[in-house]
Amino acid sequence: MTRLTIASFSRLFIAFAFLLVAHSAHAAPGDVHASADATKVGLGDRVKLHLVVRTNSNAPSDPAIDVPSSQVGLFDAYGPQTSQSQNITFVNGVMAATSSFNIDWTLVGKKLGAATFTPQVKLGGKVVKANSVTITFVAAGTAPARPPPRPQDPFGGMFGGQNPFGGNMPFDPFGMLNGQGLPDDAQPLQPQPTVPLEPKLAMNAPRGNIAFLHAIADKTSAVVGEQVTYSVYIYVDPDQREPDFNDVHEASASDFLKQNLIDDAKDNQPVQYASVGGKIWGAKLIRKWALFPLKTGLLEIGSMRLAVVGSRGGNAARTSESLAVKVDDAPITGRPPGYVAGSVGHFSVVANVSPREVEQGGGLGVDVTISGTGNLPTSLTPPPQEGVDWLVPEVRDDVSSQNGVFGGSRNFSFVVHMNKAGAIDLGEIAVPFYDPATKNYEVARAPLGVVNVKANGKIDAAQAKADQPLDGLPALKETLAREAPRKHLADRPIFWAFLLFCPFSFVLVAGGRSAAQRIRGSLEFRRASPESLLNKRIADAKAAGKLSDARALDAAIAKMIEQATIVRAGVNVRALTIDETEDHLAVRGVKRETAVEIADLLRACEEARFLPDEGNIEKSRERLAGALATIDDLGKQKVSQTA
Amino acid sequence: MISRRFAIAAICVLATFSCCSAFAQEDPSPDALAHDAVEALRAGHPADAIANFEALADRGVVDANMSFDRGLAYAQRVRVGGEQPGDLGLAVHGFEEARSLTSDNALKEDATKALGIIRAEVGRRRARAGNPIDLEQTPMLRDAIVGLLSEDSWCVLAMLASVVSAAALFLRWLTQSRRAQVSASVALAIAAPVLLASSICAVAARNIRLHRVEGVVVSASARPSDARGIAIPSADILPEGARVRIMGSNAGWSEVRWGALDTWIPANAVRPLEKPPSD
Numbered sequence: 001m002t003r004l005t006i007a008s009f010s011r012l013f014i015a016f017a018f019l020l021v022a023h024s025a026h027a028a029p030g031d032v033h034a035s036a037d038a039t040k041v042g043l044g045d046r047v048k049l050h051l052v053v054r055t056n057s058n059a060p061s062d063p064a065i066d067v068p069s070s071q072v073g074l075f076d077a078y079g080p081q082t083s084q085s086q087n088i089t090f091v092n093g094v095m096a097a098t099s100s101f102n103i104d105w106t107l108v109g110k111k112l113g114a115a116t117f118t119p120q121v122k123l124g125g126k127v128v129k130a131n132s133v134t135i136t137f138v139a140a141g142t143a144p145a146r147p148p149p150r151p152q153d154p155f156g157g158m159f160g161g162q163n164p165f166g167g168n169m170p171f172d173p174f175g176m177l178n179g180q181g182l183p184d185d186a187q188p189l190q191p192q193p194t195v196p197l198e199p200k201l202a203m204n205a206p207r208g209n210i211a212f213l214h215a216i217a218d219k220t221s222a223v224v225g226e227q228v229t230y231s232v233y234i235y236v237d238p239d240q241r242e243p244d245f246n247d248v249h250e251a252s253a254s255d256f257l258k259q260n261l262i263d264d265a266k267d268n269q270p271v272q273y274a275s276v277g278g279k280i281w282g283a284k285l286i287r288k289w290a291l292f293p294l295k296t297g298l299l300e301i302g303s304m305r306l307a308v309v310g311s312r313g314g315n316a317a318r319t320s321e322s323l324a325v326k327v328d329d330a331p332i333t334g335r336p337p338g339y340v341a342g343s344v345g346h347f348s349v350v351a352n353v354s355p356r357e358v359e360q361g362g363g364l365g366v367d368v369t370i371s372g373t374g375n376l377p378t379s380l381t382p383p384p385q386e387g388v389d390w391l392v393p394e395v396r397d398d399v400s401s402q403n404g405v406f407g408g409s410r411n412f413s414f415v416v417h418m419n420k421a422g423a424i425d426l427g428e429i430a431v432p433f434y435d436p437a438t439k440n441y442e443v444a445r446a447p448l449g450v451v452n453v454k455a456n457g458k459i460d461a462a463q464a465k466a467d468q469p470l471d472g473l474p475a476l477k478e479t480l481a482r483e484a485p486r487k488h489l490a491d492r493p494i495f496w497a498f499l500l501f502c503p504f505s506f507v508l509v510a511g512g513r514s515a516a517q518r519i520r521g522s523l524e525f526r527r528a529s530p531e532s533l534l535n536k537r538i539a540d541a542k543a544a545g546k547l548s549d550a551r552a553l554d555a556a557i558a559k560m561i562e563q564a565t566i567v568r569a570g571v572n573v574r575a576l577t578i579d580e581t582e583d584h585l586a587v588r589g590v591k592r593e594t595a596v597e598i599a600d601l602l603r604a605c606e607e608a609r610f611l612p613d614e615g616n617i618e619k620s621r622e623r624l625a626g627a628l629a630t631i632d633d634l635g636k637q638k639v640s641q642t643a
Numbered sequence: 644m645i646s647r648r649f650a651i652a653a654i655c656v657l658a659t660f661s662c663c664s665a666f667a668q669e670d671p672s673p674d675a676l677a678h679d680a681v682e683a684l685r686a687g688h689p690a691d692a693i694a695n696f697e698a699l700a701d702r703g704v705v706d707a708n709m710s711f712d713r714g715l716a717y718a719q720r721v722r723v724g725g726e727q728p729g730d731l732g733l734a735v736h737g738f739e740e741a742r743s744l745t746s747d748n749a750l751k752e753d754a755t756k757a758l759g760i761i762r763a764e765v766g767r768r769r770a771r772a773g774n775p776i777d778l779e780q781t782p783m784l785r786d787a788i789v790g791l792l793s794e795d796s797w798c799v800l801a802m803l804a805s806v807v808s809a810a811a812l813f814l815r816w817l818t819q820s821r822r823a824q825v826s827a828s829v830a831l832a833i834a835a836p837v838l839l840a841s842s843i844c845a846v847a848a849r850n851i852r853l854h855r856v857e858g859v860v861v862s863a864s865a866r867p868s869d870a871r872g873i874a875i876p877s878a879d880i881l882p883e884g885a886r887v888r889i890m891g892s893n894a895g896w897s898e899v900r901w902g903a904l905d906t907w908i909p910a911n912a913v914r915p916l917e918k919p920p921s922d
Contacts, residue, residue, distance in 0.1 A: 295895070332701055334670045337679075338694030383690050384725020427688070469764050470718050474753040476684050477708035480677055481745060485920040489798035490849040499842065502805040503835075506812035 032060075034119045034130035041135060042143040043109045045279065046239055051080075051103040051119040051130055059084075060121035063103045066129065071115040074137055079105040109137030141278020201233060201274035201283045208318050210243050211236045211308050214283070215251065215320035217291075217301065223330045224293050225342030225375040226436045229261070229404055232287035232304050232320050235276060244309040251320065252302035256291035257375070261401040290406035292342070292375045293327040300324050330434040334441050339432040345374015345407065346435050351446035353426065360421045360456045366414040366448065368393075368429050373407030374436075380412045383427035383448075387420025421455030534563040538628070545624045550615030554605040557620070557627045561601055564631040578603045591637060597630045673704045684712060689720035705917045707745035711754055713737040718761060732861030735761050735884035736914050739859055744919045765884050768863075778882045780902020785847070794848035797841050804838035856889040858899070858915040865913070867906035872896055881908060889915060 033052045041047040053060045063080045080103045103119070114136040120129040206212055211234060218229040232251070236243070262269065262285065269285040293299055303319040329341060352367045370376055376399065382390045391414060399408030418424060426448035434441050489495045541556035565571045565581075569588045573581045578599050585595035604623055608615045671679075680695030696713035699706075714737025717730045735758060742754040766776040782790065792800070807830055815827035860881050867878035870893075881887070887899040897910045 335698065335701060336694075337676070337691070337698040339698075381690060381727060382725070383688065384720050384723045385687060386723045389724050470722050470760055472760055473715060473718055473757050476681060476712050476715050477750070478681060479708065480674070480704075480706045481708040481747070481750070483707060483745060483747070483919075486746065488849070488852070488921060489795050490845050491921065495798060495802070499801055499805050499838075502809035503812065503838070506809055506816070509813070510816055 032119070032121060032123075032128050032130040034117070034133050036117075036133045036135055038143070039133075039135055040138055040143045041107075041109050042138055042140040042278065043112065044140050045109065045143065047107050047109075047135060049105040049107055049117055049119065049133065049135075051105075051121070053101040053103065053121055053123070053128075055099055055101070055123060058124045059099065060101050060103070060123050060128075062122045064120055065105060066118040066120055067115055071113065074109065074111045074113045074115045075135075076108045076110060077105050078108070079103075081105075107135065109135075112137055112139065195273045195280065197280070198272045198274050198283070201272060203235075203274065203276045205277045206235065206237070206281065208308075208316070209237070210240045210316075211245075211318060213304055213306070213318050213320035215301070215304065215323060217323045217325060219325065220323075221326040221328070222293055223328055223344055223434060223436065224296060225330075225344035225434075226293065227345070227374060227406055228256070228291045228293065228325055230287070230289045230291050230301055230323070231285060233283045234286050235274070235281045235283045238280065238282055245306050246309060247305075247307040249305040251287070251304040251322075253289070253291055255294055255297075255299040256301070257294060259290040259292075259399070259401070259406045261288040261290050261404060261406065288404070290401065291325075292344075293325065294342070296327050296329055298324050299327050330441075331439075335434075336432040336441050336443050338430060339434070339441065340377065342375055343377055343431065343433040344436055345372055345376065345433060346437070346442075347372035347374070347376065347431055347433050347444045349429055349431050349444040349446040351429050351448055353448055353451065356449070357452045357454070358418050359454045361417065361419060362453075363415050363417050364451060366390075366416055366426070368412045368414070368446065369409050370412075370431060370444070371407075371409035372444075373402075373405045374433070376407070376410045377431060377433075378410075380429065380431070382414060382416075382429065385424075385427070387418070388424060388426065389417040389419060391415045391417070418451060418453040421453045423450050423452055425450050530563070530567045534560070534567045537563045538631070541624060541627070545621050548617050550617040550620040551609050553617065553620040553624060554608040554615065557624055558602060558605040558609070560631065561598060561605075561627055564634060565598065568631070568634045568637075573598075573602065578606070589637070590634065594630060594633055594637065597626070598634070601627050601630065671698075673699060673702055676702070677704075677706075677709060680709070680716070681712060684716050684719065687719070687723070689716045689723065690725065692716040693720065705744065705920065707741045707747070707750055710737050710744060710917070711741035711750065711757075714741065714754075714757060714761075718757070721764075728863060729861045729883070731761055731765055732859060732863070732883040733914070735765075735886075736859040736861055736916070739886055740916050743916055762884055765882055769882060774882070775879055776882075778885060780885075780904070783903065786851075789844050789847045789851065792844070794845060794852060797845035797848055801838055801841035801845055804834045804841055807834035808838055852918070852921075856915055858887055858889045858897075858913040860885045860887060860899075860908070860912060861914045862909070862912035865908040867904070867908065868896070870896075870898075870907055872907065875906065878904075878906065881906075881912075886916075887913060889913060 031054050035050045035052075037048045037050075049065065051063065063082070065077060082104075083102045084099060101121075103121070105119075107117075114134055116132050116134045118129055118132045120127050122128070200216075201214075203214065207214065214233045214235060216231045216233070218231075222228050230251070230253070234245075271282050271284050273280050274283050275281075287304065291301065301323045303322045305317060305319045308316045308318055330339070330344065347370050350369045350371075354365050354367075356364075358364050366382070368380060368382075370380070378395075380393065384390065393412040393414045396411045396413070397408065399406065399410070401407075416426075428445050428447040431444045432441060433444065537556070537560040541553070541560045544553040544556040547553070562572070562574050565573045565585065569585055569590050571581075571584050571588055573584070576584055581599045581602060582592070582595040585598060586592055590598075601623060608620060608623075676695050676699045680692050680699065683689075683691035683695060693713070693716045696709060696716055699709055700713070714734045717734035717737060720726060721730050721734070738754040738757045738761065742751050742758070745751060745754075762778050766778055769776050769778075781787075789797075811827040811831035811834060815824050815831065818824055818827070860883055863880075863883045865881040865883075866874045867881060868874045881899075881901060885901055887901045890898040890900055890905070892898070892910055895910050896907045897913050898905065898907050899913055
C-alpha cells in the first residue's frame with residue numbers, strides 16, 4: 001500500500017509541476033499550440049480557434065489553417081486577429097526576451113459535421129504546424145452551454161468583474177495530458193457548472209445582435225386603477241464584447257399613473273439567464289414600474305429605447321416592444337354607492353378624532369389613514385353636514401413596493417371646525433374599493449364617533465344660517481317618477497302620410513277628373529266615325545218612323561240618305577242640288593238607277609218637309625223603307641271613295 | 644338511511660338558497676337605492692345621498708324625480724359647507740335633466756326655480772372672480788325658431804295647415820263664386836307656407852330630439868381649447884352649469900357648442916344629459 005501511495009504521489013507531483021509550467025507559459029519558446037473555445041458548436045454559433053506561438057527570434061508570418069478539402073464547406077472562417085506580448089527575464093544578469101503571438105480565427109458552422117483544423121505559421125521561413133483541433137458542428141441549440149470567456153466578459157460591472165460560473169479553472173485546460181500520466185486515483189476533470197435558466201425570460205429568437213431590450217407586462221387586461229406591473233430586461237450575448245449603452249429614452253405610459261418598483265438609478269438587480277433561440281443569454285432587470293390605468297380603452301405602453309455602442313464605434317438603437325393593455329371599468333354588479341373609479345386594491349381605514357370635546361366654533365383634528373396595496377385613493381371626501389366645516393387636509397404618504405406590489409399608507413389630517421353645539425355624530429369614513437384578487441367590491445370603514453360641542457354663543461345661529469348659500473330650493477321628491485315613455489306624432493308614419501295626403505288629394509281628384517274627361521272625349525271621338533254616324537242616323541230614322549210626325553221622319557230620312565252617300569259613295573249631297581246628285585253619284589260608280597232612287601227620295605223628302613200641311617205619315621214610312629233598301633243596295637255596290 | 648340522506652339534501656338546498664339570497668342582497672335593486680338615497684337626503688347626509696343617486700345612474704336608471712333629487716343632494720352638499728369642485732355644475736345637471744325628462748309641469752317649475760337659484764350662485768361667484776356672468780348664450784337662429792313650439796305642436800300645426808290647404812284647393816276648384824275663389828286663394832297662400840315651415844320645424848325638432856346630445860359643464864375651470872387641447876388664450880372660462888351642445892369627443896376631449904362658440908374642453912368637464920325614453 002505504501003509503495004503504491006508513493007508512486008501515485010510521485011506521478012501526481014510530476015503532473016502538477018508540468019501543469020504549472022504549462023499554465024504559466026502556455027507553450028515553450030519556439031512552440032506553437034492550437035486550441036479552441038469548444039469542440040462542439042451549434043450551427044450559426046461562433047467558436048474561436050486559438051494559435052499561440054512562442055518565439056524568441058523571428059515573428060511568425062503567414063498564419064493559416066489547414067483543413068481537409070472535404071471539410072471546407074462545413075464552416076466559414078474569419079480572421080486571423082493577431083496580438084503580441086513579450087516576456088523579459090534576467091537570469092544571472094543576462095536578459096532574455098520571449099515573445100508570444102496569439103493568433104485567433106473565428107469560425108461559424110454552416111453544415112453539420114466534424115472538421116479538423118491544423119493551424120500553421122511560418123517561423124524563420126519554415127512552416128510550423130500546431131496540433132490539430134477537431135470541432136464538431138451540431139444542430140443549433142444542441143451544443144453544450146459554454147461559459148462566457150473571462151477575458152471578454154461583456155457584463156463588466158453587472159457581474160462585478162467576476163466569472164459568474166465560479167473561479168476554478170479546469171484541471172487540464174489544454175488537454176495536454178490527454179488522460180495520460182495521471183495516477184489512477186487522481187481527481188477527474190471537474191465538470192463545467194450549469195446556470196439556472198429563468199423560464200419566463202426565455203424567447204424563441206433574439207431581438208437584436210449583441211444586446212436587446214425585452215418588455216413584459218404581467219397582464220393584458222385590467223380595470224381602471226388596477227396595478228399592471230411593467231418590466232424591461234436587457235439581454236446581452238455573452239459571446240460578444242461588452243457593449244456600452246447610452247441615449248436612453250424611457251417608455252411612454254401617459255394613460256397610466258406610474259410608480260417605480262425598483263430604483264432606476266441603481267444598478268443592483270441580479271443577472272438572470274434565459275434561453276434565447278437555444279442559446280443562453282444574460283438578462284438583467286433594468287425597469288420595473290407599477291402602472292395604474294387612468295381610463296378605459298386599449299391603452300398603450302410605449303417602447304423603451306437606448307443605443308448600443310458597438311465594438312467598431314457605431315451606435316445601434318435597441319427598442320423594447322410596445323405593449324397594450326385593455327382596460328375596462330370595474331363591473332357594475334355589486335358596485336357600492338360612493339365607489340370612485342380607480343379605487344382598486346385592498347385597503348383598510350383607521351380614523352382618530354381628537355379631542356372629543358370642543359367649544360362651539362373650535363376645531364378638532366381628524367386623522368384618517370388608508371393603508372393597503374394597490375391604487376391608494378389620493379383624496380378623501382369626509383361626510384359633510386351642517387355646522388361642521390372640514391378644511392382641506394394635509395396628506396402624507398408612506399408608500400413603497402413590496403414583492404412587486406405597490407402599496408403602503410396615506411394619511412389625511414383634517415382640521416374640523418365645529419360651529420354647531422351639541423353631541424355631533426361626525427359619521428364615518430367609507431372607502432369603497434374593488435379588489436382584483438377576489439373580483440369583489442368591499443368597503444373599508446372607520447367610524448368617527450360623537451364629538452361634544454359646548455355652546456358659547458359666539459356664533460349666531462341666524463347669521464350662520466344666513467351665510468348658507470342656495471336658500472329656497474324646492475322640496476325633494478319622495479319616489480321615482482316612473483313616467484311612461486312619450487309618444488311623438490312625428491315618429492308615426494301615418495302622421496306624415498296624412499300630412500302629404502291632404503294637399504295631394506286635390507291633385508289626385510282634379511287630376512283624375514281631368515284624365516277621365518280626356519279619356520271620355522277620346523272614346524267619343526272614336527265612336528263618332530262616319531259609319532257609326534250612319535248607323536245612328538238609320539236608328540234615328542227608324543225611331544222616327546215609329547212616331548207620327550211625318551216631317552220629322554222625312555228629315556231623318558234625308559239625313560240618313562245624306563250620311564249614306566258620304567259613307568258609301570264619298571259624296572256629300574248636302575252641297576249639291578238634287579239634280580246634280582244623280583250625276584255625282586254616277587261619276588262615283590253608283591248605278592244609275594240607284595242614283596235616281598236616291599235623288600227621288602231626297603226630292604220627295606224635301607217636298608214633304610215643306611208642305612203646308614203636316615204630311616202623310618204612311619207615305620213617309622214607305623219612303624223610309626225605300627231609303628233603307630236603297631242604302632242597303634248602295635252598300636253592296638263597289639263605289640270609288642275618291643274623286 | 645333514507646331520512647339521513649333527505650336531511651342532508653334539505654340542508655344543501657337551504658344553504659344554496661341562503662347563499663343565493665345573500666348574493667342577491669349584495670347588489671341592491673334600483674328601488675332600494677332610490678329609497679336609501681332619498682332617506683339620506685332627508686336626513687341631511689348629502690354625501691351618502693349623492694353616492695346612492697350616482698349608483699342609481701350607473702345602473703342606467705333614468706328618472707326625472709331622481710335626477711331632481713340628485714341635483715338637490717349636490718346643492719345640499721354646497722349648503723352645508725362640504726362642497727367639492729363641480730358640485731354646482733352637477734346640481735345644475737340634475738335639475739336640467741329633470742326638466743328634460745319630465746312632462747309634469749309642477750316638476751318642471753320646481754326644476755326651473757332650482758336652476759335659477761343655482762345659477763344665481765354661480766353668477767355671484769363668477770362676478771367675484773371677475774369673470775363674465777353670462778350663463779346662457781343666445782341660441783342660434785335655427786334653434787330659436789324650432790324652439791318656439793314643442794315638436795308635437797309643430798306637428799299639429801302642420802296637420803292643420805295641410806287640411807286648410809287641401810280645403811282651399813278644392814274650394815277654389817269647385818266653386819264658381821268669385822268671392823269664394825278669392826277666399827280660397829288667400830287661405831291657400833297662407834296655409835301652404837305654414838305647412839312647409841311647420842313641417843320643416845317638426846323634422847328639425849325630431850332630429851334634435853333623436854340625435855342632439857346636450858350636456859352641462861360640471862367644472863368651474865373648463866377653459867376653452869382648440870382641437871389639440873391647447874387653451875385659447877383670450878377665451879373666458881365656460882361658466883359652471885352652462886348647458887352646452889356636445890358635438891363630438893376625441894381622446895379625452897369633448898367638442899361643445901355654447902351659443903355661437905365652438906370649442907373643446909376636457910371630457911370630464913361636461914356631463915351629458917339623458918334623453919327621455921320614447922315609445
